[in-house]
Amino acid sequence: MQFDYDDQNIFAKILRGEIPNKTVYESDHALAFEDIQPQAPVHVLVIPKGAYVSLDHFARDASPEEQVGFMQAVAEVCRITGVDDGFRAIANARTHGVQDVPHFHLHIIGGRQLGRMLQG
Ligand code: AMP
Numbered sequence: 401m402q403f404d405y406d407d408q409n410i411f412a413k414i415l416r417g418e419i420p421n422k423t424v425y426e427s428d429h430a431l432a433f434e435d436i437q438p439q440a441p442v443h444v445l446v447i448p449k450g451a452y453v454s455l456d457h458f459a460r461d462a463s464p465e466e467q468v469g470f471m472q473a474v475a476e477v478c479r480i481t482g483v484d485d486g487f488r489a490i491a492n493a494r495t496h497g498v499q500d501v502p503h504f505h506l507h508i509i510g511g512r513q514l515g516r517m518l519q520g
Pocket of ligand 1: 410419421434435436437438445491492498499500501502
């Protein structure tokens with residue numbers, strides 16, 4: 401699998417500060433910010449600062465430090481947003497996954513009962 405990163409994607413622009421975001425948490429390796437079209441009371445996107453297209457790209461090529469830093473950011477987002485009753489983490493990839501933004505991101509969704517995982 402070849403991963404071609406487009407540095408004009410909207411999350412790359414957010415990372416460069418060209419587009420504003422509502423930051424929830426930031427570290428050396430990750431940024432978490434509120435989704436612009438929230439699907440639930442909590443809807444935060446966690447993204448690595450490195451140029452990775454998708455979860456499988458990140459899991460294959462990111463360094464151990466980047467991967468640990470990303471997961472620590474996920475933990476911080478769960479703590480900050482207080483999703484103690486549970487949440488869903490979603491990583492859409494490519495066409496079948498209906499990924500709109502080609503920079504790896506994990507949706508952290510919670511704050512209400514979400515129902516079963518897949519509807520169709
Ligand atoms: P996906 O379909 O997994 O690629 O999801 C992309 C997500 O990015 C969607 O939930 C959008 O609402 C969200 N999104 C798009 N543009 C922005 C933005 N400028 N700030 C925050 N979230 C955004």
